[in-house]
Amino acid sequence: MGQQQGTVRTALLAFGLTALFTALLWREWERAAADSALPWGATAAALGAYLVGCAALPAVAPLLGRAARTGACALLLVLGCGLVAAAGPQHSWITMFALAACATALPLALSLGATALVLAGVGAAALATGRTEGQLGGLVVIASVSVAVALAVRLTEANAELRRGRDQAAQLAVLRERERFSRDLHDLLGHSLTTIVVKAGAGRRILEATGDTVRAAAELRELEDLGRRSLAEVRGAVAGTRRVTLAGELLRAGAALSSAGVGLRTPAEVPSGGDEALGYAVREAVTNVVRHAGATRVEISTGPGWVEVRDDGCAEGVVPGTGLSGLERRLAERGGALTLSPSPGGGLTVRAEVPPDEDGGRP
Structure with missing residues (x-):
């Protein structure tokens, strides 16, 4: 029962934050859709599936095995990078959603590795296409958000472990x-x-x-x-x-x-x-x-x-x-x-x- 309640709270929080940041970046989403090389319908469908996946991953990750979590994260990152490739490297901020979601589901080292790999790929694409203007600031924001989410998740897990340890110590003291x-x-x-x-x-x-x-x-x-x-x-x-x-x-x-x-x-x-x-x-x-x-x-x-x-x-x-x-x-x-x-x-x-x-x- 407690795990179900925790899953529901995580889902509400993840979908709420995704909706909030989507609303705040609505203008940027419109520009990305306009710059996309894909048809409008395909772009809208891909963006919708991407955002729903990013919002759902933190809630369903605890219910999945390690291989399934890694596969879901890889799928989201491929979809995010594909959207950036279609819209152009100036919209590299799109990958921020996938990286934040993966930070909640992957071990810290793997999450930081995925962030470094995506940033390197976006940077290389920007250099190859010559669209480097404003890229440094965008990459710093993406890295900061990803690392912050990963550390926040680890802090939450550590606090939960401390609470469990405290409860076990109290039960042992009673016994x-x-x-x-x-x-x-x-x-x-x-x-x-x-x-x-x-x-x-x-x-x-x-x-x-x-x-x-x-x-x-x-x-x-x-x-x-x-x-x-x-x-x-x-x-x-x-x-x-x-x-x-x-x-x-x-x-x-x-x-x-x-x-x-x-x-x-x-x-x-x-x-x-x-x-x-x-x-x-x-x-x-x-x-x-x-x-x-x-x-x-x-x-x-x-x-x-x-x-x-x-x-x-x-x-x-x-x-x-x-x-x-x-x-x-x-x-x-x-x-x-x-x-x-x-x-x-x-x-x-x-x-x-x-x-x-x-x-x-x-x-």
Whole structure:
């Protein structure tokens, strides 16, 4: 639909400009017809076909193949040069219409070559016939119009290409933002909902097994606090203001693993702040331990630009899912990498690395 509309606009513009310049040069057309060696009827028919062809070529050129466009341009140039030959070299301005039309349909180099060839032919004919008076000015006008049209067409094409590039960049930015939001939402809800399920199960088991309402109430209070934090994080993700830190995720990991009955060993000194990508790595690894590993112990170690999460669970048949794939892309965006390998004593080791100079606020 857009191409059809563009073709119609081009046709209206081409026919309008052809009609305008024909009207402005009407006196010159009359003189050319009077000087023509052809019969009046043949001259009128040739001029009509020539002008219609010049007006139609810019509109139909995009619909033609390269060979067809070149053939149409050659036909118009032959017809224009034939009219000049019939009327005399003093009417060389007639070729201006064909050259302008060809400038819209041919590559720039070919268009300029055709212009130079026509000008050389007209100049040679003027010298051969001795009708050189006023020819220089006419040839300059023809060359100027042809070059100007060719450059204007290339400028229009360049602007259209820039608009297409801008539209594609905008679409790509939207897709990237959607992917980022989807990844953030998965990282948030995957960990939070897993911890909520674990804590709710722990409270239920306490009530069913012992009836200890005090311990059950403590689990429920932690569950309530976790729900509030999760809600705040989701709102922050929607607003784009959420900040994940390595230190914060280490503290959250302790609460989640404790509720699942998994022991945790963390670095003696927990860094303040921390890299966001490494924080996500801890969150995803701990979530997977609670969900899938069946581990009893987890050890987290960290250093400048890296963090490792090791568990003693089952590492067989580990297939990276949405969370690990999203984490791998997140680290890659920071120039880092994710490594999954079996732990020496059984289980899985998840190692995330980012360049030390891209510490994102890590001290």
